[in-house]
Amino acid sequence: MAKLSLCLAQLDFTVGAIHNNTALILKTLREQGEQHDIIVFPELAITGYPPEDLLFRDDLHQAVDNAVEQISAAASDCVVIVGHPQAVGGELFNAMSVLHRGECLLRYFKQRLPNYGVFDEQRYFIPGHQSQVFEWQGVRIGLQICEDLWHPQPLQQLLDDDIDLVLSINASPYELNKHEQRLGVLKQRVAEAGKPILYLNNCGAQDELVFDGHSLVLDAKGELVAELPHCEMTTATVTYEDKRISCAGFEAHAEQNDLAHVYDALVLAVRDYVTKNGFSGVALGLSGGIDSALTLAIASDALGADKVHAVMMPFRYTSDMSLEDAEKQADTLGVRYDVVPIEPMFNEFMTQLGPLFGQNETDTTEENLQSRCRGVLLMALSNKTGSLVLATGNKSEMAVGYATLYGDMCGGFAPIKDIPKLLVYQLAEFRNSRGDCIPQRVIDRPPSAELAPDQVDSDSLPDYGDLDRILALYVERDWSVTDIIAAGFAEEDVRRVIRLVDLNEYKRRQSATGPKVTPRNFGKDRRYPITSHYRHELQRQGQ
The missing domain is CATH 3.60.110.10 (Carbon-nitrogen hydrolase)
Structure with missing residues (x-):
């Protein structure tokens, strides 16, 4: 036998x-x-x-x-x-x-x-x-x-x-x-x-x-x-x-928890990237928002609290809620937490740039400058300590360019780069099911970059439920504009989102790598040219 x-x-x-x-x-x-x-x-x-x-x-x-x-x-x-x-x-x-x-x-x-x-x-x-x-x-x-x-x-x-x-x-x-x-x-x-x-x-x-x-x-x-x-x-x-x-x-398990699988894959990705590349630990900007909160939880689970440094970098538009929630999460996880206001350096930049800006009105330039002040701080911290900066942007933001080059895009690894915004919220709720970690207010409040007074993401983007579905059809399934509109989405939203996706390929090429989770990520999976008139020709043809 x-x-x-x-x-x-x-x-x-x-x-x-x-x-x-x-x-x-x-x-x-x-x-x-x-x-x-x-x-x-x-x-x-x-x-x-x-x-x-x-x-x-x-x-x-x-x-x-x-x-x-x-x-x-x-x-x-x-x-x-x-x-x-x-x-x-x-x-x-x-x-x-x-x-x-x-x-x-x-x-x-x-x-x-x-x-x-x-x-x-x-x-x-x-x-x-x-x-x-x-x-x-x-x-x-x-x-x-x-x-x-x-x-x-x-x-x-x-x-x-x-x-x-x-x-x-x-x-x-x-x-x-x-x-x-x-x-x-x-x-x-x-x-x-x-x-x-x-x-x-x-x-x-x-x-x-x-x-x-x-x-x-x-x-x-x-x-x-x-x-x-x-x-x-x-x-x-x-x-x-x-x-x-x-x-x-x-033994085989009849039921599989997809959220557990995604979360554990992100933890493994961070652990291996940091340890295999010889970094002493990680640093990240903790804003009091959902994306950095989830990233902090992943980093802490991957490496241990002693190897994670969270830095809150408030500005005049940062709410008290954000300050309180960031500190609460850092205390819960036991990670090192520091607060470094960026207003003094922002003001100095504006003083030096004033003669160059002249009489031009305030616009997104000043918003991006806030983000770039934070990026400079984190990268300096990385240089001094040997830690790796984790970028905290999600897939929805990266798709439409809702991120600042040399600002919040600074970092050597982006753990949630391939996680759509709605999935970010689901993963945050899941992580809390393993033990309270992310303050519930962070999950419940409307998402905001807090770069301007009373700013929320919905001021400049469609509802994330619609946005994520449009992105999935266009980026992951290669649907045409007309097919996506026919699926029930507002034509104005569809054309605006797809235009933003195509315009921001240059940004994504300069972004940190991050773990693939969806059927098609912005990386090896999707290799689109930066300079391309394909969308312009389709628009001229009414498509």
Whole structure:
């Protein structure tokens, strides 16, 4: 009777850290090797994912080859299956190697190379064309890498080889509803093949991508046997015996909390970006508004209160409510909190700029200058302390340019850059469900930049409910102006919002990176030209 014990290593690997990634693999091998027949690591684990143009470097491939040899030599008690790039005769493949006692027993090359959204694999890799089956202790394992499973053909090739189960290693980035998408695809593949699937995903953040783990095990009937935790590193034992598959301690959950998934992904993104890039901590401007309040909560949860510095920078238009709520949240979280008024420096700027401005009337220039005073303060603090400034703008604001270059856009990382405004409020309520953190007044009050007397966002923007829906249709789904208007939105709002989106591409190109959460973010997902007359031509045609 065939029996096999596999360890799924859902771990966090760092791009380019070949030595450290290899050390993590070897550590796991020492801890788990005697207890398992096979240990499995994710796609491109040795280099981290995605290595991007590091793959053009010959010295990287030499380091990868050395790492593969080192892992293979250490794999004496069990087999190691690991992902890495593999150069062969001037061509480069996304590979999966089966290593044991100093030998490579088998090597599989990924057949389907994604080249859409955030993926550029065809820029680097050559597709493989041959399926591979690894047999160990009487169990025949069909090998797949990530995108292979999203297409039926690679698995159909494996079925001709009489496999017992499918093993897929992955680096699948998180976005809203991604768990349901993956599960749906896996159920479809099981329905086609009638074989269990072990789906191991990477867990960690890399720039704007978050790999959420959430690895899955399905039986031959398509039932979810086990799922590993979301955004947490772990190892799990999967047992295959007499055509039955089990995974103790990681039972499947029928209900998924989407807000928890989003929030935990943002926490992981901040933690990995700050720690992997060697910053001592973070600083941010705490305004008393909803965006900075949510950002502060995320930062504190990610790094601990001792590594977070909140700075309130009031001006004459800052309300007492904002001052009180900012201080209350900082005290609740236990972060360092300082108040630095910006009026003296603003006045000095205006004194020096007065002769240049002449008789020009007050306009948004003075509002932007307030924001830029705050940006200067935060960046100086970053330089002096080695902390990373977190920008606090959300996706709705970034879409329409409701942010000041070199002001509130200052920062090295933008945790909620891909979070629409309404989702910001939902996440704030969710975070409070884990323990009071954000003052309820911050959630309840009308949003305002407080750059002018009695200012609220609705003075210059449509209602956020309409704004977010228009942006989702235009930015994420590529709907035309006429189609969005036909969906029931006011023509004036639609044309104004889309004009603002197109005009402010130049701002977004200069903004800090931030984690992708929606189906299409402002980053790798959406690559629009800055200089473009496409919208002008459509307007002339009445569209």
